[in-house]
Amino acid sequence: MNPVFSIIAPIYNETGCLGELHTRVKEVMDQTGESWELILVDDGSTDGSTDMIRDLAKKENNVKPVIFARNFGHQIAVTAGMDYSRGDAVVIIDADLQDPPEVILELIAKWREGYEVVYAQRAEREGETWFKLVTASLFYKLIYRITDVKIPLNTGDFRLLDRKVVDVMGSMRERHRFLRGMSAWVGFKSIGVSYKRAARYAGKTKYPFKKMLKLALTAITSFSYMPLQIAMWVGFIAAGISILAIPVVIILRLIGSQFFFGQATTLIAVLFLGGVQLISAGILGEYIGRIYDEVKGRPLYITSEAPEKKFKG
Ligand code: UDP
Ligand code: MG
Numbered sequence: 001m002n003p004v005f006s007i008i009a010p011i012y013n014e015t016g017c018l019g020e021l022h023t024r025v026k027e028v029m030d031q032t033g034e035s036w037e038l039i040l041v042d043d044g045s046t047d048g049s050t051d052m053i054r055d056l057a058k059k060e061n062n063v064k065p066v067i068f069a070r071n072f073g074h075q076i077a078v079t080a081g082m083d084y085s086r087g088d089a090v091v092i093i094d095a096d097l098q099d100p101p102e103v104i105l106e107l108i109a110k111w112r113e114g115y116e117v118v119y120a121q122r123a124e125r126e127g128e129t130w131f132k133l134v135t136a137s138l139f140y141k142l143i144y145r146i147t148d149v150k151i152p153l154n155t156g157d158f159r160l161l162d163r164k165v166v167d168v169m170g171s172m173r174e175r176h177r178f179l180r181g182m183s184a185w186v187g188f189k190s191i192g193v194s195y196k197r198a199a200r201y202a203g204k205t206k207y208p209f210k211k212m213l214k215l216a217l218t219a220i221t222s223f224s225y226m227p228l229q230i231a232m233w234v235g236f237i238a239a240g241i242s243i244l245a246i247p248v249v250i251i252l253r254l255i256g257s258q259f260f261f262g263q264a265t266t267l268i269a270v271l272f273l274g275g276v277q278l279i280s281a282g283i284l285g286e287y288i289g290r291i292y293d294e295v296k297g298r299p300l301y302i303t304s305e306a307p308e309k310k311f312k313g
Contacts, residue, residue: 003062004034004088007104008081009095010074011040013047016202017096025093032108039064039081040095044071050229058300067305074206075177075215076301078157078160082166084309091160092179099158102141106193107158107160116162117183117190118265122197139216147223152192154240165194175300185223221290228287231280238273259313 007025011018022038029036040053040063050067066084070079078092091112093099103120110118123132140153149174155177159170168186171178184190209217220227252259 001035002086002088003037004218005029005036005108006081006085006087006090007014007034007036008037008078008085008090008092009040009054010036010043010077010081011045011095012043012071012074012077012206013049013079014048014203015049015052017200018049018052018056020099020201021095021101024097024132025104028062028101028104031105031244035062037062037064037085037087039066039084040171041066041077042068043074043077044068050297064307065305066303066307069302072301073211075157075179075218078179079170079177080301080303080306082161083172084307085166088163089160090166092157094156094158096203098198099156100195100198103158103193103195105192106195110191111160111162114189115191116165117151117159119159119180119183119190119192120153121192121194122154122156123194125197128197128199133137135212139219143181143219143223146220146226147181149181149223151180151184152190155180155192158195163189164188173300174222175219175298176222176290177300178215178222181219181223195218211281217286221287226281231276231283234280238276 007029009021009025009179014021021266025038029038040056042053042065044052053065053067057065062250064084066080068080072080081092082090089108091104093101093104099120107118107120112134116158120128140151143151144153159180161183165186165188172182172186249259
């Protein structure tokens, strides 16, 4: 029998949070009076989280472990959780309790009203550095502007998805995944529920600046061609300026003016255009690398231990 609810938590070195996560999720989910499963996806932990997950699954039969062969990253871990989930509604939650499990009840209430995507929207954030707050806010504004998908502001992956949505997203096997974008892209009846994002329960963030940058690049390249078009616009502008400049310089020379004489102008122009060309080549490279990753068609993740799979992707 399939449970009504599946809760998915990606785990990367979360020994400090795992026990508390299970206790709080259990407390909340038992209040629904429905059957539920907690899918813990171990994303190549090295701190003993894997054994903790195994022990928990032995004691609690609605805890389902999915153990990765190595670290594949947060978005892939959540995807695996979705592939293995069997519930009519699926809730994605962080393991560090920054997303309070109690909010799940509000998400479920909206789902019962008929909404197919219920995303949790942070009204307040606790215990984040100003650097993270500023970069996150700039990033979401940029994404909102340059992409066609309208990703609701101030949302993370904490959300409830109806089975229909999970199946559609599961059939999208792109390797570079930005789940909140994909969830907005597929559509369906959506609504937000606002909540107060808590501080991390234990441990440190598993998203150093490098990983954040990678996710940001994935978000942009997955949903926008804008970076590829920048080169064209700069090209038009540079060509336009030079076309205007040619007659100006000819006239200046004819009237004997010394304007625009010398190397400096040449040097600046050469450096500027050389720079623009290299940046454009780099942007092209970013997209080509991603195309290469997709055409290789490797599996998104490799599990060393997992229950029977619902989605055969
Ligand atoms: N996570 C993961 N794989 C990774 C990095 C993170 O599964 O490579 C998990 C992590 O265990 C947590 C969630 O993703 O459950 C969010 O990570 P974190 O709380 O460190 O990110 P932050 O909230 O600081 O952005
Ligand atoms: Mg966190």
